[in-house]
Amino acid sequence: MLKWLCGSVIGGVALLGAVSGSVQAQETHSVETVKAAYLYRFAGYVEWPADAAVERPFAIVVVGDAGIARELRRLVPNHPVNNQMVQVREVATVAEVGNASMLYVAAGHDTFLRALAASGSHPILVVSDDARGLDLGSEINFVTVDKRVRFEVSLAAAERARLKISADLLSVAIRVQGGHRQSGDICIPFALPEDNNAACDIRQARGGARTTPSA
Amino acid sequence: MNGRSRSGTRWLIIATCALSIWAAGTAGADPAAGEDLTQLSLQDLANIEVTSVSKAAEGLNRAAASVYVITQEQIMRSGATSLMEALRLAPNLLVTQVSATDYVISARGFGGNPQSQNFSNKLLMLIDGRSVYTPLYSGIYSDAQDILLEDIDRIEVISGPGATLWGANAMNGVINVITRPSYLTQGSFVDAAAGSREQDLGARYGGRATGDLSYRVYGLGFHREAQWLADGSSAQDGWSKGQGGFRSDWSADENSVTLQGDVYRATEQQPMAVDGSIVGGNILSRYEHHTERTNLQIQAYFDQTQRFGPADGTGFVLHTYDLHFQQSIEAGANRIVWGGGERLNSYAISNAVELLFEPPERNLTLGDIFVQDTFSFTPALSLTAGIKVEDDPYWGWTPLPDIRMSWQANNRTVLWAAASKAIRSPTPFDDDVIEKIGTEVFLAANRSFRPETVMAYEAGSRVDAGAKLSISLTVFYNRYDDLRTIEPFSSTQFLPIYWGNLMQGDTYGVEGWANWQVTEWWRLSPGFTALHENLRFKAGASGILGIAQAADDPSSHADLNSSMNFGRRVSFDAAVRYVGALPDPALPHYFELNGRLAWRATDSVDLSINGLNLLHGRHYEFPSSQGGEAIGRNVMAEARWKF
Numbered sequence: 001m002l003k004w005l006c007g008s009v010i011g012g013v014a015l016l017g018a019v020s021g022s023v024q025a026q027e028t029h030s031v032e033t034v035k036a037a038y039l040y041r042f043a044g045y046v047e048w049p050a051d052a053a054v055e056r057p058f059a060i061v062v063v064g065d066a067g068i069a070r071e072l073r074r075l076v077p078n079h080p081v082n083n084q085m086v087q088v089r090e091v092a093t094v095a096e097v098g099n100a101s102m103l104y105v106a107a108g109h110d111t112f113l114r115a116l117a118a119s120g121s122h123p124i125l126v127v128s129d130d131a132r133g134l135d136l137g138s139e140i141n142f143v144t145v146d147k148r149v150r151f152e153v154s155l156a157a158a159e160r161a162r163l164k165i166s167a168d169l170l171s172v173a174i175r176v177q178g179g180h181r182q183s184g185d186i187c188i189p190f191a192l193p194e195d196n197n198a199a200c201d202i203r204q205a206r207g208g209a210r211t212t213p214s215a
Numbered sequence: 216m217n218g219r220s221r222s223g224t225r226w227l228i229i230a231t232c233a234l235s236i237w238a239a240g241t242a243g244a245d246p247a248a249g250e251d252l253t254q255l256s257l258q259d260l261a262n263i264e265v266t267s268v269s270k271a272a273e274g275l276n277r278a279a280a281s282v283y284v285i286t287q288e289q290i291m292r293s294g295a296t297s298l299m300e301a302l303r304l305a306p307n308l309l310v311t312q313v314s315a316t317d318y319v320i321s322a323r324g325f326g327g328n329p330q331s332q333n334f335s336n337k338l339l340m341l342i343d344g345r346s347v348y349t350p351l352y353s354g355i356y357s358d359a360q361d362i363l364l365e366d367i368d369r370i371e372v373i374s375g376p377g378a379t380l381w382g383a384n385a386m387n388g389v390i391n392v393i394t395r396p397s398y399l400t401q402g403s404f405v406d407a408a409a410g411s412r413e414q415d416l417g418a419r420y421g422g423r424a425t426g427d428l429s430y431r432v433y434g435l436g437f438h439r440e441a442q443w444l445a446d447g448s449s450a451q452d453g454w455s456k457g458q459g460g461f462r463s464d465w466s467a468d469e470n471s472v473t474l475q476g477d478v479y480r481a482t483e484q485q486p487m488a489v490d491g492s493i494v495g496g497n498i499l500s501r502y503e504h505h506t507e508r509t510n511l512q513i514q515a516y517f518d519q520t521q522r523f524g525p526a527d528g529t530g531f532v533l534h535t536y537d538l539h540f541q542q543s544i545e546a547g548a549n550r551i552v553w554g555g556g557e558r559l560n561s562y563a564i565s566n567a568v569e570l571l572f573e574p575p576e577r578n579l580t581l582g583d584i585f586v587q588d589t590f591s592f593t594p595a596l597s598l599t600a601g602i603k604v605e606d607d608p609y610w611g612w613t614p615l616p617d618i619r620m621s622w623q624a625n626n627r628t629v630l631w632a633a634a635s636k637a638i639r640s641p642t643p644f645d646d647d648v649i650e651k652i653g654t655e656v657f658l659a660a661n662r663s664f665r666p667e668t669v670m671a672y673e674a675g676s677r678v679d680a681g682a683k684l685s686i687s688l689t690v691f692y693n694r695y696d697d698l699r700t701i702e703p704f705s706s707t708q709f710l711p712i713y714w715g716n717l718m719q720g721d722t723y724g725v726e727g728w729a730n731w732q733v734t735e736w737w738r739l740s741p742g743f744t745a746l747h748e749n750l751r752f753k754a755g756a757s758g759i760l761g762i763a764q765a766a767d768d769p770s771s772h773a774d775l776n777s778s779m780n781f782g783r784r785v786s787f788d789a790a791v792r793y794v795g796a797l798p799d800p801a802l803p804h805y806f807e808l809n810g811r812l813a814w815r816a817t818d819s820v821d822l823s824i825n826g827l828n829l830l831h832g833r834h835y836e837f838p839s840s841q842g843g844e845a846i847g848r849n850v851m852a853e854a855r856w857k858f
């Protein structure tokens with residue numbers, strides 16, 4: 001029985017390996033590649049306050065994930081953000097974050113998020129990767145659902161950091177939390193087509209005007 | 216006996232098998248690096264499927280405890296069709312299938328000895344914050360705990376005491392089953408599995424009422440065939456279950472509310488008797504209020520569970536009402552969590568002639584209050600100290616203190632150590648039970664039965680060696696006292712015997728696991744635990760039934776999970792497990808294999824062949840003298856459809 005089972009498994013797997021070898025690669029992407037692409041894209045949907053003392057060139061700081069930092073650096077040469085070159089730094093402490101514009105905090109570094117929240121509200125876009133990320137003060141949090149990387153947004157956190165987040169970004173978010181918004185002010189943050197309400201369609205039709213969803 | 220050579224041949228075959236699979240797999244080489252996804256829209260990015268390299272310890276690598284997290288993806292890829300089988304994925308748990316309906320789950324030993332009426336009672340289990348540890352005899356009725364596996368977000372398995380946060384009976388571990396919020400389970404889902412040993416059907420629909428209010432409803436049903444007795448005849452314990460439920464989540468501004476509930480009914484065949492049945496339901500609501508520095512949570516639930524035995528009319532009805540609150544506050548370098556609550560267990564037992572609970576009905580109240588502070592000396596070094604005081608219905612106020620230290624030595628390494636106290640609290644089975652032989656009282660209740668206690672000392676490290684490898688290792692040393700024994704009535708009169716607290720001892724051991732992303736498409740996850748138990752009677756103990764009455768645990772168990780993706784359409788998962796021999800009553804060690812070969816036919820349809828316990832036609836996980844049955848090989852075809 002065991003030999004038979006093993007034999008058929010070997011046969012089957014060998015066949016699969018041979019078949020899949022040819023079709024592999026073009027459709028799967030690593031989590032790091034996708035998250036790094038998101039981070040670059042997020043920058044285009046966020047407005048930092050004009051009076052903020054931000055570091056130049058545009059600084060993305062990474063905590064706890066060398067893979068994402070590597071991916072970001074790979075993208076640096078051909079991908080300016082807001083017409084600036086991008087610098088990518090990996091740090092371990094809140095003090096090293098400085099006046100960076102964007103911060104990615106990998107899963108398992110909730111202590112870092114707590115320390116950051118306690119250190120005051122510098123206008124920095126914090127992207128986390130933790131089930132409790134938004135509660136811990138991040139503006140955007142990655143959520144992996146059905147093998148797809150999605151994200152949720154906290155408008156309350158964005159307000160505190162004086163960041164304006166575009167409705168276009170909210171419309172793709174899987175969930176939008178908090179903020180002093182009025183009902184109907186933002187798109188319903190769901191991917192299902194029937195959930196896109198009129199307000200959402202209007203905003204998108206206007207070409208993603210950078211309106212703040214705050215009242 | 217040619218058992219050794221047969222087992223040698225078997226390993227040779229398995230090793231060849233594994234090597235061939237590896238060789239076959241390397242043919243489908245790594246995908247090319249260097250792609251540029253930044254040209255895609257956010258919507259397109261959100262639809263890209265990723266090859267998951269999720270680490271089991273995700274989100275918890277700073278926790279100063281031995282925590283293993285079973286992810287949703289692991290469960291869906293395992294081939295498991297029940298929550299109990301899914302728990303086999305945690306290397307720090309020992310899952311033992313006793314019969315068609317019954318599983319014994321333990322961590323760090325004390326899996327019980329049913330012959331001596333000692334059950335696996337030192338492990339707590341919660342489903343979305345609702346305790347499913349029965350207060351009647353202490354332990355978990357595994358047949359009453361089902362859940363649509365697709366809706367599980369993760370299962371956090373903590374080995375070691377968790378009493379300060381979770382209370383009594385979180386003595387050797389806590390299992391936290393957490394389902395996904397309904398906004399993450401939108402759309403329709405149907406899951407059907409069928410084989411000769413079981414048939415399962417589950418369905419769920421998730422929708423949104425308004426932008427802030429989402430919901431899901433689900434139903435599941437299954438039939439599982441009977442297992443076998445030692446003489447080869449059917450154990451006549453096949454069973455069928457139907458269950459339905461819902462969850463809705465509402466969030467706006469800083470507030471969120473969750474309301475969820477389940478109802479279930481199962482019919483269980485009994486040998487030579489009419490069927491037994493279990494019926495139950497629960498409803499839970501949770502309110503959360505978040506601000507920048509605080510998080511308040513208030514949770515209330517009601518749970519009803521009824522169990523009706525066969526012809527003799529035994530059974531029970533248990534109603535549980537629970538109200539708890541918890542607040543966390545960030546204040547400078549301190550993170551304070553405090554809370555408390557009250558639980559009412561109201562039960563009525565239909566006594567059997569020779570096994571009575573006196574009184575048969577009671578209202579037991581269990582109150583608790585706790586506070587815990589995590590102080591960060593530096594961002595890398597933190598100390599957590601906490602205490603829970605629990606007002607146990609039989610024993611009164613009991614302090615459950617805990618102190619933990621966590622040090623992030625460098626970017627990749629966390630070291631932690633902890634010392635904590637926990638108890639297994641007395642239950643009606645310890646304090647109220649009367650057993651008779653004919654009309655003579657054989658065992659009388661002991662109204663002054665004390666809690667069983669443990670002082671646990673643990674230390675561990677987690678190493679995150681880049682994206683490819685993470686390792687967790689924990690050592691523990693536990694000192695137990697007041698463990699339950701059986702004592703004669705007096706020095707001159709034997710009967711009636713009663714429960715005593717005259718055993719103590721220590722256990723020590725090691726738990727370790729790793730996650731190794733061998734290639735982009737292949738992950739290997741080995742796990743191992745070793746346990747040494749050194750129990751002894753205290754002065755004055757009768758020694759009746761020996762120390763084996765406390766536990767019949769293997770000195771080690773191990774597993775190796777392999778997870779492979781062949782392109783984005785085909786995946787192959789295999790999990791081999793080893794469980795060491797049980798000492799007394801004896802049961803030889805065994806190896807078993809679970810596997811799943813899946814093909815994603817379209818983006819919304821998954822087809823798979825799942826196999827559980829593939830290595831043997833039938834095997835024992837629990838001694839037949841203890842009620843263990845021969846568990847059969849289980850192969851089934853499964854289809855999942857999302858739309």
